Amino acid sequence: MSNIFIWGRKNLYPTTGQGIISIAIVSLVGLVLWNFLPWSIFNAVWVADNSDVCRQAGGACWAFIWEKLYFILFGFYPAEERWRAWLVLALFLGGILYSGRSKSWTLSLIVVWLGLVVSMMLLLNGTLLGLPTVETSYWGGLVLTIILAMTGIIFSYPFGVLLALGRANQRLPVIRGICVSIIEIIRGVPFISLLFMASLMLPLFLPSGFVIPKLVRAIVAVIIFSGCYLAETVRGGLAAVSRGQYEAAQSLGLSYWKTMGLVILPQALSKVIQPTVGSFISLFIDTTLVVIISMYDLLGAARAAASDSAWLGFAREAYVFLALIYFAFCYTLSKYSRRLEKDILTKKVH
Amino acid sequence: MAPVQTTNKTSIIKITDLDFFYGDTQALFKINLTIAKNRITSFIGPSGCGKSTLLRCMNRMYDVIRNTKASGSILFDNNNILQTSTDVTGLRRRIGMVFQKSNPFAKTIYENVVYGLRIAGENKKSVLDQAVEESLKGTSLFDEVKDRLNESALGLSGGQMQRLCIARAIAIKPDVILMDEPCSALDPKSTAKVEELMLNLKKDYSIVIVTHNMQQSSRISEYTAFFLEGRLMEKDTTQKIFTNPSKKETEDYITGKFG
Ligand SMILES: Nc1ncnc2c1ncn2[C@@H]1O[C@H](COP(=O)(O)OP(=O)(O)OP(=O)(O)O)[C@@H](O)[C@H]1O
Ligand SMILES: [Mg+2]
Numbered sequence: 001m002s003n004i005f006i007w008g009r010k011n012l013y014p015t016t017g018q019g020i021i022s023i024a025i026v027s028l029v030g031l032v033l034w035n036f037l038p039w040s041i042f043n044a045v046w047v048a049d050n051s052d053v054c055r056q057a058g059g060a061c062w063a064f065i066w067e068k069l070y071f072i073l074f075g076f077y078p079a080e081e082r083w084r085a086w087l088v089l090a091l092f093l094g095g096i097l098y099s100g101r102s103k104s105w106t107l108s109l110i111v112v113w114l115g116l117v118v119s120m121m122l123l124l125n126g127t128l129l130g131l132p133t134v135e136t137s138y139w140g141g142l143v144l145t146i147i148l149a150m151t152g153i154i155f156s157y158p159f160g161v162l163l164a165l166g167r168a169n170q171r172l173p174v175i176r177g178i179c180v181s182i183i184e185i186i187r188g189v190p191f192i193s194l195l196f197m198a199s200l201m202l203p204l205f206l207p208s209g210f211v212i213p214k215l216v217r218a219i220v221a222v223i224i225f226s227g228c229y230l231a232e233t234v235r236g237g238l239a240a241v242s243r244g245q246y247e248a249a250q251s252l253g254l255s256y257w258k259t260m261g262l263v264i265l266p267q268a269l270s271k272v273i274q275p276t277v278g279s280f281i282s283l284f285i286d287t288t289l290v291v292i293i294s295m296y297d298l299l300g301a302a303r304a305a306a307s308d309s310a311w312l313g314f315a316r317e318a319y320v321f322l323a324l325i326y327f328a329f330c331y332t333l334s335k336y337s338r339r340l341e342k343d344i345l346t347k348k349v350h
Numbered sequence: 351m352a353p354v355q356t357t358n359k360t361s362i363i364k365i366t367d368l369d370f371f372y373g374d375t376q377a378l379f380k381i382n383l384t385i386a387k388n389r390i391t392s393f394i395g396p397s398g399c400g401k402s403t404l405l406r407c408m409n410r411m412y413d414v415i416r417n418t419k420a421s422g423s424i425l426f427d428n429n430n431i432l433q434t435s436t437d438v439t440g441l442r443r444r445i446g447m448v449f450q451k452s453n454p455f456a457k458t459i460y461e462n463v464v465y466g467l468r469i470a471g472e473n474k475k476s477v478l479d480q481a482v483e484e485s486l487k488g489t490s491l492f493d494e495v496k497d498r499l500n501e502s503a504l505g506l507s508g509g510q511m512q513r514l515c516i517a518r519a520i521a522i523k524p525d526v527i528l529m530d531e532p533c534s535a536l537d538p539k540s541t542a543k544v545e546e547l548m549l550n551l552k553k554d555y556s557i558v559i560v561t562h563n564m565q566q567s568s569r570i571s572e573y574t575a576f577f578l579e580g581r582l583m584e585k586d587t588t589q590k591i592f593t594n595p596s597k598k599e600t601e602d603y604i605t606g607k608f609g
Contacts (some may be wrong), residue, residue, distance in 0.1 A: 137445040170416050244453030248515070250414055250449035252466040252522065262469075267456055 022233045040320070044173055051311050058068010064314040065321050068305035075296040077124075081132060085143050088120045092146055092341035096332065102343050110154060116151045136215040140296035142325065147215075148287040148297060152222040153280050160230025161269070165260060167231065168238050179231075186228040191286055199293040208219070218290045226283040233275045270344045277337035281330045298322060362387040362526060362556045363408060365411060368422035370403055370414070371439070377403045379580045381422070385526070390548060390557045392567040395577035396603065401560040404577070405528045409445040410438050415488065426526075435586070443470065446519035450531040452511040454503035454518070462503045462514055466522035485517040486504050487546050509540025516547065520555065529559040531564065545570050568592050576600045 012026070013019035043059025047066065054061035065072070074085045095116045098104055104112075123248070127133045139147065166172075166179035186194070198221035199214060206212070240262050249259040269276070288299040296304060302322050306315040363385040370378035376496050385391050385408075393401040403412070410431060412418045423430040428476055431441055443466065454462050461468075463485050464478045472478065482499065486492035491513045495506070512532060519527055529548075533541040548557055548570055561567050567574055568588055573586040576595075584591065584600045595601045 036478060071376065242451075242453065244449060244451050245455065246414070247411065247447075247449055247454040248455065248518075251442055251449075252469060252518070253441075253443040254469055255439055257471065263455060 035188075051314070054314070059322070060317050061314045062317060063306075064311050064317050067311065068302075068308070068318075071141065071305050072298065072301050072318075073142045075144060075301045076138045077140060077143065078134060078138065080128070081134055082124050084131070085127065088123060088143055088146070091116055091120055091123075092150075100336070102339070103144050105340060107341065110157070113150065117147065117154060119221065120147060120150075136213045139215065141301040142298050144215075144295065144301075145284075145287055145298040148219060148222060148290065149194040149280075149284045151219050152226055152287065154285050155219075156223045156226035156230055156283065157276075159227035161234050161265070163227060163231035164234035164238060165265070167235060168260075169256075171256070183228045183231050186224060187232070191221075191225050192289055192292060193227050195289060195293055197221070214293065214295060218293065218295060222283060222287060225286075226279060227274075229280050229282075233272050233279055234268060236275070237270075237272035238264065240271045241267045270341075271345070273337050277333055281333055284329060284333070285326065298325065360387045360389075361385060361390040362426070364423075364425040365404075365407075366423045366425070368407065368420065370400075370407060370412070370421075371419040372403075373417045377580050378407070379485060380576075381582050383575060383582055383585055385556060385558055386573055388552055388554075389523050389573060390552050390559060390571040391573040391575065392571035393558065393560045393575050393577060394564070394567055394603070395583075396561070397562075399577040400580045401577055402530050405447075405530055405558060407432075407558055408526070408528055409442050409447055410436065411442075411447065413438060415428065417510050440457075443522055444524050445526045445528060446522065446524035448516050448519050448527065448532050450534055452508065452515045452535070454506070454511050454514050456504060458500045459503045459514065460492060460507070463508040463521050464562040465518060470522065481521045485521040488520055488551065489517040490543060491517060507540075509536045509543065512536060512540070513544060513547065516544070520551065524555065526556045526558065529557065531560050531562065534562065541566070564592075578603075 012022040038059065040060050043057055045054045045057045045059060045061050047063070048054055048063035051061070051064070054063060070079070070082065073089070074082060077085050079346050098112065098340060099109060122128050123131075124139055124147070125134060125136070163179050163183055166175045167183065169176055195218065198217040202212070202217055202220075245263055245267065246259060249263040254262065287297060290297050291300040291303070294300075298320060302318040303315070305311070306318045365381050365383045365385075367382040368378055368444065369376060379526065381404060393404065401604050406412045407420055407424060407433075408426075412420065412580055422432070424432055426441070426445070429436065449465060455465060457465070460478075460482055463482045464472075467478060483492060486495065493574040494510060495514075498505075503511065506514060512535070516527075516529075516532070518526040522579055533544050535546065545566065548559070551557060559567075559571065571588045574588040576583045576591065576597075576599075578599055583598045584595060586596075591600060592604060601607075
């Protein structure tokens, strides 16, 4: 008991000023919990056949989430093929666990994830595996969000790195100019308009009869948009590598591209791990915007579920549930990036 | 102290009428100079007189700077290296360089030393091991680091890092080593080590060193070239330059009257 007291005194009340702030914060948190806990737990309904039970209870209706779980996870994916979507989630978790081992932290990790996302898409679509075809327009929910985020991250990263390298290259002014224009134009445009452009205008430029699935168009928009922001992050990393490293590599007889690829880039990229993962997190969150081109990703599916007339009025529960999922993902990512950075910094070896 | 040599037969680099421009500003004017084989040549002169620039001409390091132009000729192995057809990466493997600020890679000590070899396609462990031992012994670093070859080079002291960079440069067995103020960031003890190292190296390599330290120049080099405002004022044996220079400017600089 006295230990707790000493700890509390030291950490919450070191000086009067800080103590007052601590008290204010603790009471605020307490107030929120005081109101939130009864709703979310004590008075909540966990299982129910229909919404009437929930309405009488007055607490949160988690039965609603339970009822709509498949829709939130998989969208309109056909019920009899759901095992494939489950498998995709399993693959995804497997990938996360695999990436968590510090032994796996090499560039080949990108290849692993590329393999994963390709298998996921093959599995979801099914045609090539001899399974019944499920068109991309039926993909939805968490699975769609994962696919969008994964392809977005895997492709926007190399794309961003290439843009940054192109921008840094003094010797090819044309390429440099192109890269600068792409980066500046895309960064000057909101993501929503890029999405609209990809979904509405892109088909106009294509020969008629040539249809690109909406999913692919959305992914392309995500990659281009996120790639341009990543390019700026990477540029910061490139600028932070000292000129001496460049000269050392050149004086040992490395060509320009070997200098960049083997010496400069690895250092530059590891200097900006945190902001890079920050970009990944915003990419993950930005994918929710595909709702506006009527795709049912995690957010879209949850909103659609909340507007089911049999279960009207439980949007709050849906959003809390979503918040938990998004938080779990983003927190894992940022935790991961901190470990990765620490690991690289202590080893001082790239 | 220096054995007097006739430069003609024993020269390794011959610079003729070299002009060099950064954009529109000319940094070197009509340089004529030969670098002696297996000897140490030092470049001295006030800041901004073009010593580094000339050094960078000799292995085409100026290529990395935009809008630079060199004319005249620099003969190395019977080729004018200023020609655009020169294989620059090959040239830099034969004319190595050590910089003022040590710049080890963020890799292990071992990997730093063998980096140039690996790039040249050498991957045999026995060869690499031997190169590491030889180069580190050559820079008298071996005993200090032999138990931590697989630790990061960034954990070394400043002097050790600089010697590691020299080891990295000699691991690929160049013919010439260019050193741009290699000791300016080192304490006297490390400086003494690097100087001793240079004296050892010259039996296998030709060395050109830029230095602001007159004592250093007179201690280690056989030949000294004095530059002023982009021009070579005087080049002779170190002994002559320091005891009996033929130009007034040289004398003023050496005696510390300016620069
Ligand atoms: N990258 C560059 N672009 C333009 N001008 C340059 C560049 N590098 C050097 N110069 C100019 O060329 C001249 C010679 O510079 P250099 O670096 O060769 O001098 P230095 O003799 O090595 O001087 P220090 O002893 O200070 O190192 C200087 O006037 C300098 O301003
Ligand atoms: Mg200089």
